[in-house]
Amino acid sequence: MPSSSFRDLRVWKEAMDLATHTYEVTGEFPKHELYGLAQQMRRAAVSIPGNKAEGKGRRTDRELRQFLFNARGSLMELETQLIIAQELQYLSSERLVALQQEATNVGRALSRLIKVVEAAGRSSRMADDGQRTANV
Numbered sequence: 001m002p003s004s005s006f007r008d009l010r011v012w013k014e015a016m017d018l019a020t021h022t023y024e025v026t027g028e029f030p031k032h033e034l035y036g037l038a039q040q041m042r043r044a045a046v047s048i049p050g051n052k053a054e055g056k057g058r059r060t061d062r063e064l065r066q067f068l069f070n071a072r073g074s075l076m077e078l079e080t081q082l083i084i085a086q087e088l089q090y091l092s093s094e095r096l097v098a099l100q101q102e103a104t105n106v107g108r109a110l111s112r113l114i115k116v117v118e119a120a121g122r123s124s125r126m127a128d129d130g131q132r133t134a135n136v
Contacts, residue, residue: 011109
């Protein structure tokens with residue numbers, strides 16, 4: 001990967017913004033939701049940039065890809081929870097739309113990054129196969 005730090009990647013920055021906005025929104029939920037839906041949403045939101053960062057620290061593109069898939073799963077979990085929060089009238093339609101747009105942007109960026117990592121892995125495997133063939 002060209003970037004040396006997870007902090008340099010746009011998807012991490014966007015996911016951090018989404019997590020921050022999720023914390024802000026859930027802070028306005030009813031107090032009885034503090035350990036319910038609000039906590040679940042916060043955990044899912046924090047997991048998105050967290051998995052991205054953890055994957056970046058792994059040794060192989062395969063491991064990175066798995067953590068990116070985990071981040072995408074957490075994103076889908078959060079998107080579901082946002083809809084639940086809106087149906088419970090904890091979120092206005094406007095806030096829901098804004099958070100959904102952020103989530104869509106993060107999802108697209110994650111998908112692009114997954115494709116880049118997969119392509120790099122294929123290129124590396126083909127180079128390895130070529131090297132082995134040359135040594136035979």
